Amino acid sequence: xxxxxxxxxxxxxxxxxxxxxxxxxxxxxxxxxxxxxxxxxxxxxxxxxxxxxxxxxxxxxxxxxxxxxxxxxxxxxxxxxxxxxxxxxxxxxxxxxxxxxxxxxxxxxxxxxxxxxxxxxxxxxxxxxxxxxxxxxxxxxxxxxxxxxxxxxxxxxxxxxxxxxxxxxxxxxxxxxxxxxxxxxxxxxxxxxxxxxxxxxxxxxxxxxxxxxxxxxxxxxxxxxxxxxxxxxxxxxxxxxxxxxxxxxxxxxxxxxxxxxxxxxxxxxxxxxxxxxxxxxxxxxxxxxxxxxxxxxx
Amino acid sequence: xxxxxxxxxxxxxxxxxxxxxxxxxxxxxxxxxxxxxxxxxxxxxxxxxxxxxxxxxxxxxxxxxxxxxxxxxxxxxxxxxxxxxxxxxxxxxxxxxxxxxxxxxxxxxxxxxxxxxxxxxxxxxxxxxxxxxxxxxxxxxxxxxxxxxxxxxxxxxxxxxxxxxxxxxxxxxxxxxxxxxxxxxxxxxxxxxxxxxxxxxxxxxxxxxxxxxxxxxxxxxxxxxxxxxxxxxxxxxxxxxxxxxxxxxxxxxxxxxxxxxxxxxxxxxxxxxxxxxxxxxxxxxxxxxxxxxxxxxxxxxxxxxxxxxxxxxxxxxxxxxxxxxxxxxxxxxxxxxxxxxxxxxxxxxxxxxxxxxxxxxxxxxxxxxxxxxxxxxxxxxxxx
Numbered sequence: 001x002x003x004x005x006x007x008x009x010x011x012x013x014x015x016x017x018x019x020x021x022x023x024x025x026x027x028x029x030x031x032x033x034x035x036x037x038x039x040x041x042x043x044x045x046x047x048x049x050x051x052x053x054x055x056x057x058x059x060x061x062x063x064x065x066x067x068x069x070x071x072x073x074x075x076x077x078x079x080x081x082x083x084x085x086x087x088x089x090x091x092x093x094x095x096x097x098x099x100x101x102x103x104x105x106x107x108x109x110x111x112x113x114x115x116x117x118x119x120x121x122x123x124x125x126x127x128x129x130x131x132x133x134x135x136x137x138x139x140x141x142x143x144x145x146x147x148x149x150x151x152x153x154x155x156x157x158x159x160x161x162x163x164x165x166x167x168x169x170x171x172x173x174x175x176x177x178x179x180x181x182x183x184x185x186x187x188x189x190x191x192x193x194x195x196x197x198x199x200x201x202x203x204x205x206x207x208x209x210x211x212x213x214x215x216x217x218x219x220x221x222x223x224x225x226x227x228x229x230x231x232x233x234x235x236x237x238x239x240x241x242x243x244x245x246x247x248x249x250x251x252x253x254x255x256x257x258x259x260x261x262x263x264x265x266x267x268x269x270x271x272x273x274x275x276x277x278x279x280x281x282x283x284x285x286x287x288x289x290x291x292x293x294x295x296x297x298x
Numbered sequence: 299x300x301x302x303x304x305x306x307x308x309x310x311x312x313x314x315x316x317x318x319x320x321x322x323x324x325x326x327x328x329x330x331x332x333x334x335x336x337x338x339x340x341x342x343x344x345x346x347x348x349x350x351x352x353x354x355x356x357x358x359x360x361x362x363x364x365x366x367x368x369x370x371x372x373x374x375x376x377x378x379x380x381x382x383x384x385x386x387x388x389x390x391x392x393x394x395x396x397x398x399x400x401x402x403x404x405x406x407x408x409x410x411x412x413x414x415x416x417x418x419x420x421x422x423x424x425x426x427x428x429x430x431x432x433x434x435x436x437x438x439x440x441x442x443x444x445x446x447x448x449x450x451x452x453x454x455x456x457x458x459x460x461x462x463x464x465x466x467x468x469x470x471x472x473x474x475x476x477x478x479x480x481x482x483x484x485x486x487x488x489x490x491x492x493x494x495x496x497x498x499x500x501x502x503x504x505x506x507x508x509x510x511x512x513x514x515x516x517x518x519x520x521x522x523x524x525x526x527x528x529x530x531x532x533x534x535x536x537x538x539x540x541x542x543x544x545x546x547x548x549x550x551x552x553x554x555x556x557x558x559x560x561x562x563x564x565x566x567x568x569x570x571x572x573x574x575x576x577x578x579x580x581x582x583x584x585x586x587x588x589x590x591x592x593x594x595x596x597x598x599x600x601x602x603x604x605x606x607x608x609x610x611x612x613x614x615x616x617x618x619x620x621x622x623x624x625x626x627x628x629x630x631x632x633x634x635x636x637x638x639x640x641x642x643x644x645x646x647x648x649x650x651x652x653x654x655x656x657x658x659x660x661x662x663x664x665x666x667x668x669x670x671x672x673x674x675x676x677x678x679x680x681x682x
Contacts, residue, residue: 039364067356
């Protein structure tokens with residue numbers, strides 16, 4: 001298409017219309033700039049962006065395996081150092097590759113203190129293989145391996161707190177971000193890239209196909225996650241919380257109702273106790289990160 | 299200069315002379331002395347490399363992928379369980395055509411756990427696309443590292459290489475070894491300057507996925523490169539001989555084979571024992587010779603068929619077993635000799651560190667003369 005502008009993550013890839021991860025890739029590469037080497041894990045983004053012999057990446061890009069992106073990045077960083085080169089190394093990995101299968105490699109690389117930025121695009125399940133649960137899948141979400149049934153309400157566990165785990169490794173910069181807040185996301189990526197050492201940015205990237213909503217609602221859904229307190233955007237420097245996105249909180253129901261993965265909580269019968277449990281998760285987030293804006297009484 | 303030096307240390311010296319820019323390794327017996335020596339070299343500025351002390355072997359080879367793709371000469375070492383943990387990465391390295399060299403201090407695979415020598419570990423990766431060199435002694439173990447880098451990095455090859463040497467038997471044994479100098483090696487081994495690398499000035503994508511329209515051809519291309527590397531190995535071995543008087547141009551090497559009726563085929567340190575046994579058997583008037591296999595991948599079938607064309611029978615010594623079939627080397631030898639009709643018998647021997655002595659070789663020669671073989675040699679019936 002002649003009228004499209006060339007970007008570092010270019011048009012023509014095969015992501016679904018309304019893909020949150022594809023938008024994350026655009027924003028991250030824009031923020032990181034051309035002097036960046038991107039390491040991808042196996043997953044949706046790798047598959048929709050690089051069917052041989054085509055590639056959507058206008059920066060040097062490498063994919064090796066599902067679980068080893070941070071080890072591959074360690075090697076790249078070491079080689080660049082030895083060669084006296086200045087490119088930045090950015091990992092782009094999904095939540096399955098990050099929270100689950102890549103955990104050992106990530107822990108090792110963060111402990112060793114390599115200078116790279118790890119971006120986890122978090123769409124809260126294994127989307128590439130057909131929407132199976134991961135350690136990032138939220139409580140009660142329906143996936144193909146956490147289906148609701150006669151004796152189940154969906155995923156049995158809340159999300160793993162990955163940012164805190166990496167902060168505990170001594171990561172100098174850890175942040176959460178959302179594709180719904182683009183300027184904030186790009187600023188965080190730039191901060192991470194310009195902070196020496198292993199930095200982590202976890203980006204909430206709703207998946208219209210996996211979560212069950214129309215592709216034109218991606219940003220609206222992402223925004224509701226923040227507004228209900230089920231996703232908190234924050235920054236940690238040297239393990240200390242320095243910035244939090246505050247909101248006038250809405251009930252979690254407003255977020256849950258937008259997605260088919262939570263449909264079983266409303267139909268055929270409304271599951272008040274489960275919805276209340278999810279509300280408790282949001283309330284705890286609100287308390288822990290002090291996100292509530294207290295409105296003056298009108 | 300000739301030195302009395304431990305095998306692992308000699309290998310570490312050779313690796314140092316190869317000037318790897320990035321080393322990533324994880325300790326595992328009996329590979330540890332190599333990586334300890336390299337850590338010492340780096341700590342004392344004798345080797346200007348980034349040394350990544352990874353959290354396991356899987357990450358060791360994964361880090362090597364990153365470093366090699368970024369354009370640095372890259373090295374690792376492992377064995378046994380460590381190599382098994384790298385299984386997935388090994389196929390990936392070869393598929394991405396990254397010329398990483400890795401020392402394998404050969405060791406058995408569990409269960410049951412065994413830290414002792416056989417060659418099951420590297421043999422089990424025979425289909426992964428790596429070149430596989432096997433050393434008879436520590437001199438060969440060191441020299442093969444220079445050759446491995448030169449061949450692997452050749453633009454027409456671009457495939458990774460194992461340099462295999464028997465754990466403990468060689469890795470922990472002191473032998474007089476002629477170490478080259480840095481100057482020597484710099485003359486033999488050119489700098490690693492890959493045409494393609496991760497570089498912001500010229501962005502390319504590495505490791506894309508291939509649909510059924512392309513995958514088949516990718517594999518064919520690797521197979522072709524591996525087979526065509528035989529010519530590069532020959533030339534690299536010859537050039538080494540010209541420069542340092544040790545010729546490694548032959549992928550299989552005969553010992554008293556010219557007039558032999560019975561040929562033994564073997565790989566690794568067992569070849570030394572076999573040569574001594576052959577000398578003694580010859581004194582009894584039996585015409586026995588050895589064909590040593592130095593390169594297992596690519597497999598030198600044609601050279602093997604030629605070298606064994608005149609013998610009446612072949613005994614293959616396998617320090618591995620493809621359970622449910624035969625030893626991996628025997629399967630290759632049988633394939634190479636298929637049209638000749640020469641009988642080939644297989645002897646699984648020395649698994650998990652069981653000693654192989656001259657008298658065992660003599661016993662095997664007697665067995666093959668009687669047409670008895672395709673067995674686990676030397677079973678202790680009392681523990682079965």
